[in-house]
Every structure is written in structure tokens, then in C-alpha cells.
Amino acid sequence: MAAAYTIEDLQEWNHRIIDLVQDLGLDPYPQEFEICDHEQMLSYMVYSGMPSHYSHWSYGKAYEKLKTLYDYGLSGLPYEMVINANPSIAYLMRDNTLALQVLTMAHVYGHNDFFKNNFTFRTIRSEFTIETFKAHANRVRHYVEDPSIGLEKVERILDAAHALSLQCRRNLSIRKPTEEEQKEAKLQDSKPPADPFQSVHRRKEWVSPDLAKIPVEPEEDILLFIRDHNPQLAEWEKDLLTMVHEQAQYFIPQIETKIMNEGWASFWHKRILEALDLPQSLKIEFLIRHTQVLSPIPGGLNPYHVGMKVWEDIEKRWSKPDPEEEKEYGPKKKNAREKLFEVREVERDSSFLRRYLTEGLIRELNLFEYKSRGNEKVISRVADEDSWQAIKDTLIQNVGTGTIPVIKIEDADYGNNRCLFLKHSHDGRDLQLEYAEKTLQYLRQLWAREVALETLINDKKSVLGFADDKLTIKPVH
Amino acid sequence: METIFRPYHPASGQRSDRSAGDRLRHRQKVREAIRNNIADIIAEESIIGKDNNRIVKVPIRGVKEYRFVYGENVPGVGQGGDGELQPGQTVGKGKEGAQGHQAGDQAGVDYYETEVSLDELVEVMFEDLELPDLDRKNLRQMEVERQFRHKGFRKKGIRVRLDKKRTARSRVKRKKASQRADVAALHGERFPFHKDDLRYHHTVTETRRESNAVVLCIMDTSGSMDTMKKYLARSFFFLLYRFLCTRYENVEIVFIAHHTEAQEVTEEEFFHKGESGGTFISSGYNKALEIIYERYHPGLWNVYAFHCSDGDNFESDNPAALKAATELARISNLFGYGEIKPLGAGYYGSSMIQFFSQIQEPNFQTVQIQRKEDIWPSFKTFLTKDRVRDDAA
Structure with missing residues (x-):
């Protein structure tokens, strides 16, 4: 299907959109659009939109999966793909209609604005994104081509590193204390509180903290810890670990703000397109597409829909404050626009939903909580007076990095045996044991010594140990 | 604010198939996974007599991407459509993979199956196998490889x-x-x-022209070979047959079925016909020897003989069987004896494996097949390329 429009048309629409974007107060990075075909789009999706990315078989697998789904018509391609970089890059599929392209461009500016302004993205040097990924690609290629290393060895490290890459610090805006600072803090903590009646009280026994323990405080960045504490790793292996870690860090903010980000972009594309005064022919298609993207998926959770509803609710509550609410909590200090921009800057999915997903919204969205039973989802709670709070808690637990178990390295010399001891902070959710076993095997490979993970299995404290290629599960008493 | 539009270049689209290398590597891994699971696949699928285009579903393990993820007991939140919902109501399928571009953080269902045709499967299976110890014989006939x-x-x-x-x-x-x-x-x-x-x-x-070869398939079809045993024996021979057809263009195959008497049968009869009666193993061997001397002289041909039986031979026939087996082992390049003893088949019946251990010929091999899972390993024992050559010692 030949598109019935030219690049000049797109540029024309883009000018009008930018004018609106600026009028509305959005503040995006400069934008670049690249027109591509569907094959290229598939590739971009697989490689996270990066023009250059190191190669690994998992991306081939992802491609095959996507392509099959696409070929059998089980899933369409996304209309838009934006990457968080400065300038931001977005891809437009050339087979899309003009209405869809205009919609996409408006949507892209929403994401772009979010990338630039949300606090979770502050830790990323977005002006180096493209170059970083390219440098990684070059380095991996260099190692693969090195006759003393080669594909097999590189793949072994990458496989293991990928398995552990998301086991890293989540809140990157909090600076990680250095080892010295950790020791200092630990020392301070161990001191007994000042006692005004020292002379009367018996002196408490002071236990000195074990400052020689490694790590001083439980460590979440597993890959980096292994890199720094396994002396057997070669330089190139350490480099690969660093690389995979850096890439995971790049994606953490996107995982953390999925609902907010999609909601924000949808919220603004709707307003931009309404203000654009589209001709009738484009208008109808826009309405159809918009409804398609933003309709709820029964049984599932459409981040576009949920996100946009919450943003719209914020706008409504701050532009027409509810008198009862104001009586209870005091008058609103900000107008709706200011509030929206503030929220866009200082929240992430979990805090966003906790603060702004109200009982009314939960009812309106008809949210429910389910439990899996075999192959089916069985509803356990529906949005009524008693259980809306529980549903909200469950939802918050399942957004952002909440889906990644928190596992920290407790001791690198467990039992004086150089065994790497990790602890899973159990929050009512058990680990999937098959996956845990295989991931531990990767950890064992990277650490090159015994590893052990403490977790709860069916409410029993257990230690999964991995030594000599065998998994052992021991209950702890 | 300047916006850059990069127009579409068809050339760049066609040239840059950037995921090609990664796809290739992934497929290699899938193939590897299939090869590692062949014993299970053969055990699960009844492949006998199936035509080549049949699709076999092969579960792929080993190409999963593992991470620490939450298990099944984790509740989730969904959105209802219109209408009232009730607790206890069932909605849709279980956990789906995450939607959108960040799939990495969800467990989802990472297990998947790939579909391969039987032909493809057979090709993967037989990659490393060949007829062992092929000798140069006077008449060369067999086309091996281009x-x-x-x-x-x-x-x-x-x-x-x-x-x-x-x-x-x-x-x-x-x-x-x-x-x-x-x-x-x-x-x-x-x-x-x-x-x-x-x-x-x-x-x-x-x-390259290789020496000519003949393969003799000898199967016990006596009454003691019940359905299960016959199934195991036939599976074994079917593999052998497919292997020969796939890897060698000009190998002669002879089928011999025996109970108390032996006769040469067609492929069709061999794989599908049932028989009954007592067992004289020697009859099968003597028939094989007769055919060899008549049509495939060991001086000109590489001879391979394989025999499957439950080892439940008439006592009186044992000395004759031993003599014939020794003779067969002497003139053939490889003589394999597979004994089918399903687990729990009871302790009745004798085993010929112990009895045959008297045979000193280095090219005589025995295996025991107890379960479906044993078929592939025993098959490999017979035909692996790097089989330890006892006769070299």
C-alpha cells in the first residue's frame, strides 16, 4: 500500500504539533523521526529501538517470536517506538496512514517530554544513549572476534549476566553510599544510645560490629559485586558484566514508569489531536485508533488506559476541586496544569498509583484481583468497599520493578568457605523454583564457587544451595 | 526546535537484516536442544511408519532465558469489561507474558514448542552417526558424499x-x-x-565411492514377544532403517523375521506383521548366513547384522545359536544384539546376553533395552562415530 502522503506533509503536521506542544507547556528533547518498513520495525523492537546493539541469540529468539505473531496476525506492530535519548529517536512505519502518523507523532512527544522530565530518568545521560549502546556492540564484537575468546565464551558470560542483570538497585536517584560511608554508618548504628543516667545504670555490653564483612551492607547489584570480588574473572569478562549491568540500569526507569509514561503520552496525544482541528477524514480514523489503543483489555490490564484515566482524574480533581475533599484536606494549592507537571516529575508507577488511584477510579476501571488456578485466572476480590484497598495494594506490588524479586548478597564468605550467600526478601510471594534453580546455576558459574540463597518455600525458610552442579534444598530451623 | 525526518530508503531496508546472525545462532541452539532431547522425543512419539512430512512437536528446553521470578501463587490485578464481577468467577487464561516492549521482567510462559518435520528430526538425529568400521572391498558401489x-x-x-x-x-x-x-x-x-x-x-x-554394504535386520517374532516388546524392537529397527535411508544411498537392507523358522520378509511385513510360535534364535542367524553366502559375499561386501529378541530361547537351541552367532560375528563388520527386556516383565525367561558373552569376537556388541527411553542410547552405542575400536587394541 503506497502511502498517500509525503515527508513534507509529515513535516507540516509536525510543525503544527510542535506549536501545540509548546503552548501546552510540554518540554521535550529535540525529536528525530525515522521512516521504516515493518521488517525494520520488528528489528528495532527486538533491539530496544537501538540503531546499534550487541548481538546475542536471545534477540534472534525474540525476533522469531514477534515475527510469528505478526505473520499470523496475532499481534499488530506498535504504532510507535521511542527511545530515551537526546535527541530522542522515534520510528514511524511507512505503511501507516496519515492519521496514524499524526497520532503517533503527538504520542511520541508525550513520551519524549516524560523522558526528559521524570526524576527516574535523571540518572541516565541520555545524550550518550546511542553511543553507549554502539560502544557496547563494538566491544562485544571485538571479544567475539578475538581468537583467544570467541563466540562460545562470550555467550556463556552473556547468558549468565542476562539472567542476573535485573538484580540491581532500583531507586537510582538515591546515591549508593561508598564502602567507607557504609562502615561509618554501621559503626554509628552500633553505638548505644546516649544515656543520661550512665552513672546509675549498669553499662551495656558493647558488641563491635563486624566491619570486615563483605559486603558491609547487603548488596543488590549482583553483577557488579561479582565483577569486583571474583578475582578469577578476566578483564573482558568483567567488561561484559559491566556492560550488561549498564544496559539493565538504562531500562530500569522505563520499567518503573510504564503506566505513567504510556498514560502521559496518551493523555497528551488526545489533547493535541483535539486541538489540531483535523479534517473530517483524518478525525474519524483518529477516533477509531485512539479507542483501539485505549480500550480496556478485559481480564488484562492496559497500561495506556489505566494510566490515562489516572492522569485525567488528577486533572479533574485539581481543576474542579471536590468541596468535601477540600474541607477535609484543605484547599488545593496548585492549579491542574501545575499539578500534572509536578506529578510527572516526582512520581513513579508505584507512588503514582498509591497517591492518585482513588477508590472511585478503581470502581470505574472495574479492577479485580485474581489468583491463577492451573491455566485459569480466578477472581478473588472485586472492587467493593471492603476490598478496593487490597486490590490497590496487589496492583502496586505488581507494577514497575515490583515484579522482580528483591535478592541481596549478604555474605561473600559464608561459612568461611567463600560461599556467596544471598537472601530473598520474601513479601508473601514465592520464587518460581525451576527458574530460581537455573538462575542460581548461572550465579554459580560467574562466582566460580558455591552459592546459596535463602528464601521461603511454602512458608518454610529454606536455603537453595548450588555446589558441584547440583541443587540442594535444605530447610532452616 | 528542529525536528529531523529521515526518509525511508528501500535499499537500507533490504540490506540491513540485522537480526540474521542472532536468529541463526538461536536456531543452532534449538537444534542442539532437539539433539539433547532425542531420547525423550523418541520415547514420547510413536514414529514408526510415520510418513516424512508428519510434524513432530518438540518441547524446547535449554533456550529459555532464566531469571529470578515469582511463582504461581502470586495474585495479579486485571480489568473487568462491562458488567458485574463476582469473586470465584473465572476470567481468561493464566499469566500472560508482559505486553509491550519490556518483556524481560515477567515470568510469563517462556516454555515453547517448536514444530519440526520428521525428516528434519531424523536429519538432526543422525548427524553424528555412521556405519562403523567400513572396510574397503573390491567392488565399490556405495555413493557416500558429494x-x-x-x-x-x-x-x-x-x-x-x-x-x-x-x-x-x-x-x-x-x-x-x-x-x-x-x-x-x-x-x-x-x-x-x-x-x-x-x-x-x-x-x-x-x-566418493565407498565400498558396498548390506545391513541385515533380524527380529524375533515369536509368541513370547508381546506387543510392548515388538514395539520396542520395531522402533529400534525403524530408526536403523531411517538412518540407512537418510545417510546412505546404496545400502542393501535385508529383513529377516524368525520364530522357530526364519524367512526373509519385505519391509512392509517386517514392520507390520505379527507372528507367534516358539523361538529358535539359531534359525534367524542361519538364514542370515545363508543369505550372506548366497548374495553378499563378505569378501566383497561390508556386512552389518542386528538382531532384536527377548532372549527367551529354547534351551536346546542355545549351542546352535552360539555357533551361528560366532560365525556371523566373524564374517560381519558389526554384529549387534539387542535384548528387549521390559521392566517388570518378570524373571521368567533366560537372558541370551550372558550366554553370548562367550563370544570373543571384538565386533560383537550387546545392549539391553528395557524402556522406550533406552532405544536411542542403545542405537547410538551401535553406530557412534567415535566408538572405541576394540579390535585396534
């Missing part, structure tokens, strides 16, 4: 065979020659490649 061999250079050819070094060299030659002809004109100017500079490798196809 090989490509370099044979000189040509000025015409296909792109992949371009010899860059020689091409560059011939350009230098031409440059020198033309400079000698006209010193002033060419000095410092560009001197591009010309069509005449191109040199290509020339290759010729070669077919």
Missing part, C-alpha cells in the same frame, strides 16, 4: 567464490603493465578494478 574441491581459478564465477587476493594482484599487474606503456598518463591517477581483474575459485564436485 564433496566440493578447489580446482584452479577462473575469470568468471559467482560472487561468493571471489578470490580477493588474486583479484588485487591481477590489478597490480595490469597497473604496472599500463604504466610501462604510458608513464606520464597514469601517474597519480585513480586506477580502479576492471572486470578482467576478477578471479574466482573454481570448484568441482566429487563423489
Whole structure:
């Protein structure tokens, strides 16, 4: 299907959109659009939109999966793909209609604005994104081509590193204390509180903290810890670990703000397109597409829909404050626009939903909580007076990095045996044991010594140990 | 604020199939996974007599991407459509993978199956196997492999065979020659490649002819071979048959079925017909020997004999069987005896394996098949390339 429009048309629409974007107060990075075909789009999706990315078989697998789904018509391609970089890059599929392209461009500016302004993205040097990924690609290629290393060895490290890459610090805006600072803090903590009646009280026994323990405080960045504490790793292996870690860090903010980000972009594309005064022919298609993207998926959770509803609710509550609410909590200090921009800057999915997903919204969205039973989802709670709070808690637990178990390295010399001891902070959710076993095997490979993970299995404290290629599960008493 | 639009270039689209390398690597891994699971696949699928285009579903393990993820007991939140919802109501399927571009953080269902045709499966299975200890015999008949061999250079050819070094060299030659002809004109100017500079490798196809070989499949079809045993034996022979058809174009295959008497049967009869009666193992061996001496003289042919039986032989036949087996082992390159003893089949019946251990011939091999899972390993024991050659010692 030949598109019935030219690049000049797109540029024309883009000018009008930018004018609106600026009028509305959005503040995006400069934008670049690249027109591509569907094959290229598939590739971009697989490689996270990066023009250059190191190669690994998992991306081939992802491609095959996507392509099959696409070929059998089980899933369409996304209309838009934006990457968080400065300038931001977005891809437009050339087979899309003009209405869809205009919609996409408006949507892209929403994401772009979010990338630039949300606090979770502050830790990323977005002006180096493209170059970083390219440098990684070059380095991996260099190692693969090195006759003393080669594909097999590189793949072994990458496989293991990928398995552990998301086991890293989540809140990157909090600076990680250095080892010295950790020791200092630990020392301070161990001191007994000042006692005004020292002379009367018996002196408490002071236990000195074990400052020689490694790590001083439980460590979440597993890959980096292994890199720094396994002396057997070669330089190139350490480099690969660093690389995979850096890439995971790049994606953490996107995982953390999925609902907010999609909601924000949808919220603004709707307003931009309404203000654009589209001709009738484009208008109808826009309405159809918009409804398609933003309709709820029964049984599932459409981040576009949920996100946009919450943003719209914020706008409504701050532009027409509810008198009862104001009586209870005091008058609103900000107008709706200011509030929206503030929220866009200082929240992430979990805090966003906790603060702004109200009982009314939960009812309106008809949210429910389910439990899996075999192959089916069985509803356990529906949005009524008693259980809306529980549903909200469950939802918050399942957004952002909440889906990644928190596992920290407790001791690198467990039992004086150089065994790497990790602890899973159990929050009512058990680990999937098959996956845990295989991931531990990767950890064992990277650490090159015994590893052990403490977790709860069916409410029993257990230690999964991995030594000599065998998994052992021991209950702890 | 300047916005850049990069127009579409069809050329760049066609050229940059960037995921090709990763896809190839992934497929290699899938193939590897299939090879590692072949024993299970054969045990699960009844592949006997199935035609080549049949699709076999193969579960792929080993290409999963593992992470620490939450298990099944984790509740989730969904969105209802219109209408009232009730607790206890069932909605849709269980956990789906995450939607959108960040799939990495969800467990989802990472387990998947790939579909391969039986032909493809067979090809993967037999990659490393061959008829062991093939000797040179006087008459060579069997076509083994086509090989490509370099044979000189040509000025015409296909792109992949371009010899860059020689091409560059011939350009230098031409440059020198033309400079000698006209010193002033060419000095410092560009001197591009010309069509005449191109040199290509020339290759010729070669077919190696190997010595001729005959494979004798001997199966016990007596009454003691119940359905399960017959199934195991036939599975084994079916594999053998498929292997020979796939890897060798001109191997003769002889089918012999025996109970108290032996007869040569067709492929169809061999795989599908049932028989009953007592067991004289020697009858099968003698029939094989008779056929060998009549049609496939060991001086001219490589002989391979395989026998499957439950080892439940009449006592009185044992000495005769031993004698025939020794004879067969002596004249053949490999004589394999597979004993089918399903687990729990009871302790009745004797085992011929112990009895046959008297045979000293180095090319006599025995295996025991107890379960479906044993078929593939025992098959491999017979035909693995790097089989330890006892006779070399």
C-alpha cells in the first residue's frame, strides 16, 4: 500500500504539533523521526529501538517470536517506538496512514517530554544513549572476534549476566553510599544510645560490629559485586558484566514508569489531536485508533488506559476541586496544569498509583484481583468497599520493578568457605523454583564457587544451595 | 526546535537484516536442544511408519532465558469489561507474558514448542552417526558424499567464490603493465578494478565411492514377544532403517523375521506383521548366513547384522545359536544384539546376553533395552562415530 502522503506533509503536521506542544507547556528533547518498513520495525523492537546493539541469540529468539505473531496476525506492530535519548529517536512505519502518523507523532512527544522530565530518568545521560549502546556492540564484537575468546565464551558470560542483570538497585536517584560511608554508618548504628543516667545504670555490653564483612551492607547489584570480588574473572569478562549491568540500569526507569509514561503520552496525544482541528477524514480514523489503543483489555490490564484515566482524574480533581475533599484536606494549592507537571516529575508507577488511584477510579476501571488456578485466572476480590484497598495494594506490588524479586548478597564468605550467600526478601510471594534453580546455576558459574540463597518455600525458610552442579534444598530451623 | 525526518530508503531496508546472525545462532541452539532431547522425543512419539512430512512437536528446553521470578501463587490485578464481577468467577487464561516492549521482567510462559518435520528430526538425529568400521572391498558401489574441491581459478564465477587476493594482484599487474606503456598518463591517477581483474575459485564436485554394504535386520517374532516388546524392537529397527535411508544411498537392507523358522520378509511385513510360535534364535542367524553366502559375499561386501529378541530361547537351541552367532560375528563388520527386556516383565525367561558373552569376537556388541527411553542410547552405542575400536587394541 503506497502511502498517500509525503515527508513534507509529515513535516507540516509536525510543525503544527510542535506549536501545540509548546503552548501546552510540554518540554521535550529535540525529536528525530525515522521512516521504516515493518521488517525494520520488528528489528528495532527486538533491539530496544537501538540503531546499534550487541548481538546475542536471545534477540534472534525474540525476533522469531514477534515475527510469528505478526505473520499470523496475532499481534499488530506498535504504532510507535521511542527511545530515551537526546535527541530522542522515534520510528514511524511507512505503511501507516496519515492519521496514524499524526497520532503517533503527538504520542511520541508525550513520551519524549516524560523522558526528559521524570526524576527516574535523571540518572541516565541520555545524550550518550546511542553511543553507549554502539560502544557496547563494538566491544562485544571485538571479544567475539578475538581468537583467544570467541563466540562460545562470550555467550556463556552473556547468558549468565542476562539472567542476573535485573538484580540491581532500583531507586537510582538515591546515591549508593561508598564502602567507607557504609562502615561509618554501621559503626554509628552500633553505638548505644546516649544515656543520661550512665552513672546509675549498669553499662551495656558493647558488641563491635563486624566491619570486615563483605559486603558491609547487603548488596543488590549482583553483577557488579561479582565483577569486583571474583578475582578469577578476566578483564573482558568483567567488561561484559559491566556492560550488561549498564544496559539493565538504562531500562530500569522505563520499567518503573510504564503506566505513567504510556498514560502521559496518551493523555497528551488526545489533547493535541483535539486541538489540531483535523479534517473530517483524518478525525474519524483518529477516533477509531485512539479507542483501539485505549480500550480496556478485559481480564488484562492496559497500561495506556489505566494510566490515562489516572492522569485525567488528577486533572479533574485539581481543576474542579471536590468541596468535601477540600474541607477535609484543605484547599488545593496548585492549579491542574501545575499539578500534572509536578506529578510527572516526582512520581513513579508505584507512588503514582498509591497517591492518585482513588477508590472511585478503581470502581470505574472495574479492577479485580485474581489468583491463577492451573491455566485459569480466578477472581478473588472485586472492587467493593471492603476490598478496593487490597486490590490497590496487589496492583502496586505488581507494577514497575515490583515484579522482580528483591535478592541481596549478604555474605561473600559464608561459612568461611567463600560461599556467596544471598537472601530473598520474601513479601508473601514465592520464587518460581525451576527458574530460581537455573538462575542460581548461572550465579554459580560467574562466582566460580558455591552459592546459596535463602528464601521461603511454602512458608518454610529454606536455603537453595548450588555446589558441584547440583541443587540442594535444605530447610532452616 | 528542529525536528529531523529521515526518509525511508528501500535499499537500507533490504540490506540491513540485522537480526540474521542472532536468529541463526538461536536456531543452532534449538537444534542442539532437539539433539539433547532425542531420547525423550523418541520415547514420547510413536514414529514408526510415520510418513516424512508428519510434524513432530518438540518441547524446547535449554533456550529459555532464566531469571529470578515469582511463582504461581502470586495474585495479579486485571480489568473487568462491562458488567458485574463476582469473586470465584473465572476470567481468561493464566499469566500472560508482559505486553509491550519490556518483556524481560515477567515470568510469563517462556516454555515453547517448536514444530519440526520428521525428516528434519531424523536429519538432526543422525548427524553424528555412521556405519562403523567400513572396510574397503573390491567392488565399490556405495555413493557416500558429494564433496566440493578447489580446482584452479577462473575469470568468471559467482560472487561468493571471489578470490580477493588474486583479484588485487591481477590489478597490480595490469597497473604496472599500463604504466610501462604510458608513464606520464597514469601517474597519480585513480586506477580502479576492471572486470578482467576478477578471479574466482573454481570448484568441482566429487563423489566418493565407498565400498558396498548390506545391513541385515533380524527380529524375533515369536509368541513370547508381546506387543510392548515388538514395539520396542520395531522402533529400534525403524530408526536403523531411517538412518540407512537418510545417510546412505546404496545400502542393501535385508529383513529377516524368525520364530522357530526364519524367512526373509519385505519391509512392509517386517514392520507390520505379527507372528507367534516358539523361538529358535539359531534359525534367524542361519538364514542370515545363508543369505550372506548366497548374495553378499563378505569378501566383497561390508556386512552389518542386528538382531532384536527377548532372549527367551529354547534351551536346546542355545549351542546352535552360539555357533551361528560366532560365525556371523566373524564374517560381519558389526554384529549387534539387542535384548528387549521390559521392566517388570518378570524373571521368567533366560537372558541370551550372558550366554553370548562367550563370544570373543571384538565386533560383537550387546545392549539391553528395557524402556522406550533406552532405544536411542542403545542405537547410538551401535553406530557412534567415535566408538572405541576394540579390535585396534
